[in-house]
Amino acid sequence: MMAMVMPSNTGPTRYRVNLDELMQLYAANYSLMTRLFPGPLEVGQVLRLVPKLGEDYLLESKELTRYTALYEIRQASAQAYNYLQPQLLVRLYHDARLAEVCASQQIYKLKPRYDYPNKKMHHQDEKHQTNQFLNDWLVFCLKQRIKVEFA
Template sequence: MKKRYVPNLQEIHSLAERNYAAFARLLGATNAKEAAAAESEKLIQVGEALAFSVVRKAEARYTTDLVITQVAPDVAEYLQARFLVRLYHDAKMAEIIDYQGQERLTALHPANLHQVRHQKDEKFQLNRHLAEWLRLCFRQGHVPTQFQFVN
């Protein structure tokens, strides 16, 4: 008998809280809500040939959606990373809600053979990917001085 996957909610929430705090630091504010409201676009240069654009897509009372897109002029657009992150300001959590155009990510996927196959912990893996991306930005990223914020 195959053991049923049960997500570890404490681990998922802890990761989302750490990602939210990291976004606040990355965007240069005391909390992610202030940072997201301050500017609508930020460019983060990582190395010589890799950059990421962070654009505020939508804002509501308790949430902000940020689109993170890899900026690489020599790479085909479909090969560039693109994900949508939702910041939950009331819960102080951040999570990926769309990755490479794949929406409606859930912690559990029904066992339906007619749907696209997903990993049992795919949403957690994507949020761990977000944590790794944030770590990369802190270690190697910088905001170019000539970059102008778009308001």
């Protein structure tokens, strides 16, 4: 006679950051950004990204140091509700060849992991999802052969 093993009901499992996967995503984002955009841009320089269809985007250089660059990516058109416009702050680490989303929308410092539930209703893996969004958007830009010009 076989004994039946019942799963223990200890509640939801806690999210664990997969650092290897996150670093691979950062490396892919760096590679895509350096393929798509000329660089490094001087602080204050702005590129206009013109897709065949849809809204234009702006890539603005916010900070440039010996080993890093900070860029803001935002929609070019001004809307009454700016919280509806995609906006990312991306830091490129040239020495490590990584690109990380540091801030997005109204999240000014993305944490690797959030407890859930939380007051602002961030996903447990908000940082990973935001960097995956950047990756998906960069791949889309590359596939669409987006036109890049100085603004």
